[in-house]
Amino acid sequence: MQRRNFFTAAAGAVAATAVNRVAMAALPEAASQSSAETAPPLVPPNGRPYHPVVTLNGWTLPWRMKDGTKEFHLVAEPVVREVAPGFSINMWGYNGQSPGPTIEVVEGDRVRIFVTNRLPEHTTVHWHGQRLPNGMDGVGGLTQPHIAPGKTFVYEFTARRPGTFMYHPHADEMVQMAMGMMGLWITHPKGQSPLIAEVQRDYAWLLGSFAVEPGAMTPRVNEMTDFNIWTFNSRSFPAISPLVARQGDRVRMRVGNLTMTNHPVHLHGHEFEVTGTDGGPVPPGARWPEVTTDVAVGQMRQMEFVADEAGDWALHCHKSHHTMGAMGHDVPTMIGLDHSGLVQKIQKIVPDYMVMGERGMADMGNMQMPLPDNTFPMMSGKGPFGSLEMGGMFTTLKVRKGLGASDYRDPGWYRHPAGTVAYEYAADGRGAPPAPRQTAPGRAPGAPGVRKPATGHEHH
Numbered sequence: 420m421q422r423r424n425f426f427t428a429a430a431g432a433v434a435a436t437a438v439n440r441v442a443m444a445a446l447p448e449a450a451s452q453s454s455a456e457t458a459p460p461l462v463p464p465n466g467r468p469y470h471p472v473v474t475l476n477g478w479t480l481p482w483r484m485k486d487g488t489k490e491f492h493l494v495a496e497p498v499v500r501e502v503a504p505g506f507s508i509n510m511w512g513y514n515g516q517s518p519g520p521t522i523e524v525v526e527g528d529r530v531r532i533f534v535t536n537r538l539p540e541h542t543t544v545h546w547h548g549q550r551l552p553n554g555m556d557g558v559g560g561l562t563q564p565h566i567a568p569g570k571t572f573v574y575e576f577t578a579r580r581p582g583t584f585m586y587h588p589h590a591d592e593m594v595q596m597a598m599g600m601m602g603l604w605i606t607h608p609k610g611q612s613p614l615i616a617e618v619q620r621d622y623a624w625l626l627g628s629f630a631v632e633p634g635a636m637t638p639r640v641n642e643m644t645d646f647n648i649w650t651f652n653s654r655s656f657p658a659i660s661p662l663v664a665r666q667g668d669r670v671r672m673r674v675g676n677l678t679m680t681n682h683p684v685h686l687h688g689h690e691f692e693v694t695g696t697d698g699g700p701v702p703p704g705a706r707w708p709e710v711t712t713d714v715a716v717g718q719m720r721q722m723e724f725v726a727d728e729a730g731d732w733a734l735h736c737h738k739s740h741h742t743m744g745a746m747g748h749d750v751p752t753m754i755g756l757d758h759s760g761l762v763q764k765i766q767k768i769v770p771d772y773m774v775m776g777e778r779g780m781a782d783m784g785n786m787q788m789p790l791p792d793n794t795f796p797m798m799s800g801k802g803p804f805g806s807l808e809m810g811g812m813f814t815t816l817k818v819r820k821g822l823g824a825s826d827y828r829d830p831g832w833y834r835h836p837a838g839t840v841a842y843e844y845a846a847d848g849r850g851a852p853p854a855p856r857q858t859a860p861g862r863a864p865g866a867p868g869v870r871k872p873a874t875g876h877e878h879h
Contacts, residue, residue, distance in 0.1 A: 446533050446571065447483045447492040451515035455501045455653075457660040459827060460621075467525040469607035470617070472673065473827060475624035475662070475814075476654045477603075480520035488529045488575075491522060493544065495566075495588075495600065496537035499636075502650060503658045503810075506795040508629060509637040510599035510653070511538060517599030517653050518625050522586070524578045526609040532574045534566060541565035541590055544574065546604065548584040548697040548719070551576035559590035566590075581608040581615060582699050583623065583673040583719045597640040599653055601625055601677045614700035616723065619668035619824065624652040626714065626736070626812065628678040634791030643679060649741040649811035656742070656813040657800035661829055662734065664726035665822035675719040682741065684720070685711040686816065688732040695721030711737055726818040731802075731833040736812035743810045803832040 452458070458478035460471035465484050472479070482489045498512040513519025524530055536542050543566055545557035555576045559565040566572045584604040588595040603623050608615050627650040630642035638648075651659045664670050671694075674684055690708040694701055697719040714720045735742050800807035807813075819830050 446535075447490045448481075449492040449494045449514060449535065450481050450520070451494070452478050452520065453515050455516075455658070457827065459825075461523065463523075466528065467609060469523070469525050470621060471523060472521065472605050472621045472623045474521045474603065474652065475622055476652045476658075476660050477516065477518060477624070478520050479523050480514065485531075488531050489524060490531045490533070492533045492535070493519060493602075494535045494537055495542050495544075497539075498599075500599065500653050501658070502629075502648065502653060503655045503795040506655075506793055507636065508599075508631055508648070508653075511595055512599050513602055517601070518627070519586070519600070519602030521603040521605060521623060523605045523607065525607050526578055526581045528578045528606075530576065530578055533571055534574065535571040536566045536568055538568060538595075541567050542588050542595060542600075543572075543590045544586050545589040546574070546576075546584065546586050547717075548582070549576070549604070550579040557589050559588075578606045580699060581606045581612065582695060582697065583675065583721055584697060585625070585675045585677060585719065587677060594640040596677060597629070597638055597642065599627065599629070599638075601627070603673070603675060605673070612700070614702065616669065616694070618671040618723065620662070620664050620670040620726075621673070622662050622671065623673040624675075626651065626674065626676045626678055626682050627653050628680070633794045636793055646679070649736065649743070651812055651814060655795070655811050656809050657807070659814040661731075661815040661817045663817050663819070663822065663827050663830065665824070665826075666726060666729050666818050666820045668726050670724055670726050670816075672722045673719065674714050674722070676714040676716055679716060680738075681713050681715045682812065683711050683713045683737040684722075684734075685737040686722075686724070686732065686734050688728045688730060688816070688818075689724045689726065691722040691724035693720055694723045695719075726816065729818050729820060729833065730835075732816040732818065734814050734816050735809070741811050742813045 455476055457473060457476050460473050461479035461481065462471060463469060466489060480491055480493070482491045484490070493513050495511065495513055496515075498510050498515055498517055499507050500510050500512070500517050501507045510517040522530075522532075532544070534542075534544050541559070543557045543559040543563060546555070554562050555574050556562045557574070563572070582605075584606065585601060586604055587601040603625060605623065611617075628646040629648040629650070630639040630646045631637070631648050632639070648655060654660075662670070662672070672691075673695075675697075676682055687710075690710055691712075692706040692708060693712050694706060700721075709722075712720055712722060796810070800809050800813075817830055817833070819833075822830070
């Protein structure tokens with residue numbers, strides 16, 4: 420669907436079934452956010468206190484208190500999300516964003532969520548992992564009627580247990596989740612818990628995937644396996660904010676997965692423990708140190724560590740194709756192919772032709788290849804030593820001394836102490852000897868050779 424038609428159809432559906440202004444006047448304000456930058460933590464203005472989370476490239480939804488109940492207003496609507504510089508996707512989300520805003524409450528809070536539907540089709544909201552009355556579970560046709568376009572439904576329940584949860588539709592789920600409809604829900608403990616440690620930095624994000632053709636803006640919603648855009652909170656590197664920590668801080672990472680595949684999340688330079696799942700806190704005796712933990716489909720993992728090693732440490736999914744940009748999956752392997760004399764001939768016909776992949780794909784990090792509109796490179800990002808050759812589900816943990824307790828700004832690149840950076844070997848100070856000759860591509864040592872005879876004979 421073209422961009423113009425996408426928004427025209429959505430706007431027409433909303434205009435035809437807009438919520439009555441008088442009815443809307445009684446609702447909590449529907450806060451909206453257009454920026455894709457990481458918002459500062461929302462310190463609770465009322466209700467019971469808690470240590471707020473920082474949603475990576477996201478924000479926390481404000482609420483109002485009414486008769487002792489926290490009231491939130493979610494608006495399901497079409498949005499445009501900047502996924503990477505120069506690359507935006509038509510999505511469906513909540514309150515101007517995909518993922519929608521994080522909802523933060525305290526164990527024991529009575530909550531009331533108004534959900535207004537501005538989509539061109541019906542929807543619901545399922546509160547993934549919550550203990551609640553069956554009629555509030557949000558499964559369209561099973562536990563409630565669908566929320567028709569232009570209508571507002573109310574969900575009301577008590578947040579019964581602390582932990583990290585998610586919300587997403589349970590209506591036309593394949594389309595709506597493929598379009599980006601999801602969000603985080605955090606229930607903080609009402610007091611000090613023996614299973615939940617106090618932390619100085621608390622980060623949260625959702626893993627996402629989309630199938631978007633180069634040059635297009637709207638995802639293929641019927642895709643099941645061949646995704647090409649991999650994101651943390653609907654952002655791809657280099658557009659994902661870094662996690663910032665003061666050296667010595669205890670850091671918590673809450674990661675939820677609503678994609679169609681698993682993601683082994685890997686942290687450099689530190690060991691962590693999985694301290695919670697969407698089923699609740701993990702007892703201390705069941706924890707063990709890891710540097711990678713697999714977050715399967717529909718799961719949440721809560722990881723904690725002490726940021727005691729200063730530096731800029733990589734944090735990423737360990738599936739290598741998930742740390743790539745808008746890659747084409749039908750590209751042949753060109754490693755070892757001899758292009759001698761071929762490039763100039765092809766460029767006479769196709770001036771923009773470039774050699775790609777004959778030595779591997781690292782050259783892609785520096786290439787300035789022409790791309791279709793609204794497409795970002797397969798490899799991108801610059802570091803202090805050159806191209807990072809990354810994309811997708813990749814960011815950094817930046818650990819520094821002396822940061823303020825509430826300072827979440829990017830501190831820039833790490834300044835390594837003298838003698839702590841890998842360097843080129845030089846045996847006598849005049850340079851290292853050249854690397855040993857390698858076997859010619861495609862020829863194993865000792866393999867028989869085949870050559871054309873000097874005088875050929877025709878065989879019939």
